[in-house]
Amino acid sequence: MYTVFIVSKRSRVGRRVGVMVSAVAVVAATMSAVIGAPPASAAPSGPSGTVVSTEPLPARITVPGAVDAKRITYWTKGVHDAAALSSGAVYLPPGTPPKGGWPVIAWAHGTTGLADHCAYSIGGPVAVERDWEYLGSWMSRGYAVVASDYVGLGTPGNHPYLNGRVEAHSIVDSVKAARQVYPQLSRKWAVVGQSQGGGAAITTARYATQFGGKDLDYRGAVGTGVPAYIENLVAALGRPSPVRLGGFSPNTTIYVMYILSGLRTSFPEWNINSFLTPYGRYWVDKAETQCDSDNELGALVRSQKVDPGKLLSRPLSDIPGFQAKLTDYMGIPESGYDKPFFIGQGGLDTDVNTPGVLLLVSRLKANNQPVTFRFYPDKDHSGTVNASKVDSIPFVDKLFR
Template sequence: MNQLARLRYRRRFLAAALAVAGLTFVVTPAHADDQPLPGTVVTTSPLAEDLQLNGSERGLRLTYWTQDSTGREAQSSGAVFTPRGAAPPHGWPVVSWLHGTVGLGDECAPSTAGPTDRDRDFTYLNAWLNHGYAVVATDYIGLGTPGVHAFLDGAAEAHAAIDIVRAARTIDSSLSTSWLAVGQSQGGGGALWTATMATEYAPELDYRGVIATAPAAQVVSLLAAAGPSVPNLGMPNLTVYTAYAMRGLKQARPDWDLDSYLTPLGRRLVDDAETLCFRAMAERVEGIGVGELLTRSLSEGDFAESAHEVFDAPMAPYDRPVFIGQGAIDKTVPLPLTLAFIAQLRANGTFPALRVYPGSDHGGTVVAATIDAIQFAEAVTR
């Protein structure tokens, strides 16, 4: 057993012993250069009772070390849910769940506040538990941990989604090395980023595939169309997403000149975006169109170049199967955008399974895709 393997073994043994005792703990093994090892658990505690899933034997909240998109150490928080009953011989296969947009502030973290659409997300995650999958659910860096959440920063979300699998396995020996990335909306885009990084970033795990519903995979083409001349479409969610995206890009790339794009109102709203969760932010921007935030088009300057490398899912061939679910009446991630993304994937050698749900809007897609997603997972994990 090499030094790294012995370190992971000792970490897993100590974490499991303390978790059984019901204690919150701090464990911080490090690399030879004294940097925290990605996936190292920092704290763990029981999840709030109202955030427990019915299909889970238990739910725990944890914080753990991961990396941002530039490779700098960072902390994320999240939750771990284990199915009821005895684990199969090789352990419960794991779903790493990447959630949709909740906001940027610490109060928005799903492991403390719950998801924006609790009934929908709880129904979906319970379905996975009931089919014998453990669920680990990252909050992402900056949601419940230091710093501002870099909204749509795909590589940072991917690191957090992979490292929570590592972290969860140190505190629960019933979890398998076999796992899938599963995400919706913002998390759908993050899941696709995860798919392109999983095998190389965590070779000790057995990554099997990705399920992305209503994925925010190629959003720069939509955002770049925004400018001061765009009329108010009466869709406050678009204003919310724009404010979040601009603040997220500034967090991911601090040298990007955010203020040069913003009106005084835009600056106030982007400041508000740091703390206001989705519903509160939607109320804050009621009656305010995207154009009122901007002094110039996002197609000008370096916005598109900077945002593309942070937001848009890579086109490189994916080394494991891909499932994409899309609602036909989705106004947030329109069907033509997803079809264009899939066409690009195919041109680059990746051929995803696609299911389009005729009556589903953005939020409804994840529920509509449940049966297809689980059948896909069964085919690649069992």
Template structure:
């Protein structure tokens, strides 16, 4: 298209028109909605949908994510079902690992059925990059938080049966995402009525330790550590190509991170059996650019918490050591944040989810009144 510029009847120039920049899709806008396959329903579900929706990626650009919406049986109360936005734990970073494709673990199904039985709708993001374009930026809390929040928006666009009132609940990787969500939800989505959060088994303060990883690090005896580390490096390699992550890896490390891009948790855990973090690394990670990237991705915010939130941790957790959470809670309390914390004796990483239910169920019930 050409635009002719004239003055006092004299043609001065003919220039090409510059097309207006296309507006980015609004976060939470639906790309598609379809009934969710019955085999993927949670017990107690009355209706369920699989959705694709717009959110943001690790660089803040518009990106598509997928997720599921579960409605309880029966008729919605006046104002709609209160919403639990579920942030799932580690499943992998490959597309085939997305819960709307692979299904959910027996542990998560057992846990989520307790929440839907309370009369809450559950919206559950797969996270951006899991089942959609790109490698999932595993452990990047800000990206996961946007995915979790935009899933609430997408759920409300899917059905009018959802209330504006919502909370976030997450376990492990999802607990980390829930904390990031809690620190930003009210600002990121002011049109919603965010009430609070529950984070179980959430990793924190990893940025204080991870930069000191290097070839001399021995096997630390923590469950799943090498698997989590490989997933994190796979996400970092894709989202921060300037780091040239492979330069820090041994041949065995490169193979492990390559495998992490496609293998889901159980297969990946078996794949790295006998491999230590030290055996993966050819160089120390304690260099400014790498340390900054780690901190930017995983450092749990200490500010922005306007609503109450509950942090639960198992004393016997060998995936995420309890002392890291003690430090987080101490830092939050020093800043007078509205955090409730309890450590559960006899509970490991997964058992903590169920041990905390007698406390978290009434906690959320009060929030959603």
């Protein structure tokens, strides 16, 4: 038996609820009954990377070919470096670990949503076939895979969407936690990611050595569909004639709502609700309960023809120092990398602004950062993931030699 402390998500009227409810639960032997529920919180917190709980993953959330798979809950750092819980999935490859243990690939997943049931280790991937093919390719080469859910997805509190340093802490600490559960994992690790996770992977690359300390041996990173300079789109929202980077597709509309929720979570002092119209308040609140899938938020946005131009009553740029703080919050760092990293971009990507990615790469190279770039002209946002393997897998393999 264990004690569960449940911290409510933001109420639908936008107020934070600080009530903690204590309950005692009996854990089923297979744990299948609790998959999908927010994981237990423990008090007081432990050092970052400390494991709080583990449970076996059901087959539907397990990479085909994995010989063992667990959901782990662990301590990390959240908004303003406060102690926070995160969770994730760990997948072990078949065979005997090499000397030093299985090298680790930390998988930074793309946008799944904001609600607890959207967590990767609870609901599984949005693009199942794509992700299983991609992660299976790494496992077949003898890598263990650790996939963080990020703070606030499947754990107490709201998810600070696109908060780069919070995502980086979640990812680094997931590797630390996984090594506590599986001693056969190596200290050597790299991070790979797509979309939201592409940005998280590259931001993690900037901080991995610092955050990992002597416990880990970070080798490098891969990011595809990296959301470069998306902060410029956010800064334009609410202006009389907003600059629309690539147009407001339904997917872009969803990202905008998730970003507004993330800002509301990360910067309570900004009072984001005061910038939202009643229409905007309704849709941002709704977004916090929905996953990024065609049968949840995607279906609503398309059927209701949600207009992102009606979400704000005034521009967020009215906030003093907004642009600098926003860039620090969600901007991809342009310098400070100590290990090689790879960026891949599809020419048909309409979710991420390709000129922004090209600008990021040019600035990284101008700053003498160890970046390798590959362009896939006939691939869209999702298609770039597996198309990049011909380049990214040899790139990563070399980092572990």
